[in-house]
Amino acid sequence: MADTALDLMVNGEAVRRPVPAHRLLREFLRDDLGLTGTKIACEDGMCGACSVLVDGAVVKSCLVLAAEADGCAVTTVEGVATADGLSVVQQSMIDHFGFQCGFCTPGFVMTMTALLASGRRFGPDAVREALVGNICRCTGYTSIVEAFLAAQRQHDQLRNQQPDQHRDQQRDEPGDGPGEPEAGGKFAADG
Numbered sequence: 001m002a003d004t005a006l007d008l009m010v011n012g013e014a015v016r017r018p019v020p021a022h023r024l025l026r027e028f029l030r031d032d033l034g035l036t037g038t039k040i041a042c043e044d045g046m047c048g049a050c051s052v053l054v055d056g057a058v059v060k061s062c063l064v065l066a067a068e069a070d071g072c073a074v075t076t077v078e079g080v081a082t083a084d085g086l087s088v089v090q091q092s093m094i095d096h097f098g099f100q101c102g103f104c105t106p107g108f109v110m111t112m113t114a115l116l117a118s119g120r121r122f123g124p125d126a127v128r129e130a131l132v133g134n135i136c137r138c139t140g141y142t143s144i145v146e147a148f149l150a151a152q153r154q155h156d157q158l159r160n161q162q163p164d165q166h167r168d169q170q171r172d173e174p175g176d177g178p179g180e181p182e183a184g185g186k187f188a189a190d191g
């Protein structure tokens with residue numbers, strides 16, 4: 001089968017290269033681009049370890065062809081940190097001991113990042129529901145949920161310091177909503 005010419009953004013950088021039509025997005029990111037922060041476990045869409053953002057939506061990269069991301073903006077865990085250092089979510093996972101082996105952590109970080117970016121606000125129950133697509137086999141979820149809630153508080157503080165930038169973002173009451181990130185691109189959030 002002929003290769004597909006991919007033209008997309010990955011972590012803010014333009015990437016153009018041919019890929020086999022059957023190449024999975026996780027193979028493209030890890031094997032072709034060397035972005036091994038995206039982890040592979042179940043390869044069946046169940047664990048969320050391979051989660052990345054495609055046009056802001058959480059996508060399990062073991063279920064998506066690289067060709068499907070053509071023209072999109074892909075963010076992996078390598079692209080989450082800012083020029084100032086770790087992102088709010090990353091730092092909160094450290095501060096609240098949200099991992100042990102860390103294998104699931106990139107996937108959780110990507111989902112949490114999308115939740116914060118959605119502009120919605122999550123209470124503890126809504127966070128648990130929103131994270132249902134990510135599985136951790138060793139930490140337990142209490143510390144992970146606490147890490148998200150702390151990151152959300154930090155995010156709120158930063159937003160309040162920049163009211164104009166976030167004026168139009170939607171806000172739900174704590175505990176409301178199914179906890180899914182929203183996106184306007186061709187990828188629907190799959191949690």
Ligand code: FES
Nearest residue numbers: 041043045048062
């Ligand atoms: S490796 Fe993709 S969901 Fe588990």
Ligand code: FES
Nearest residue numbers: 100102104136137
């Ligand atoms: S920290 Fe080990 S699987 Fe989650």
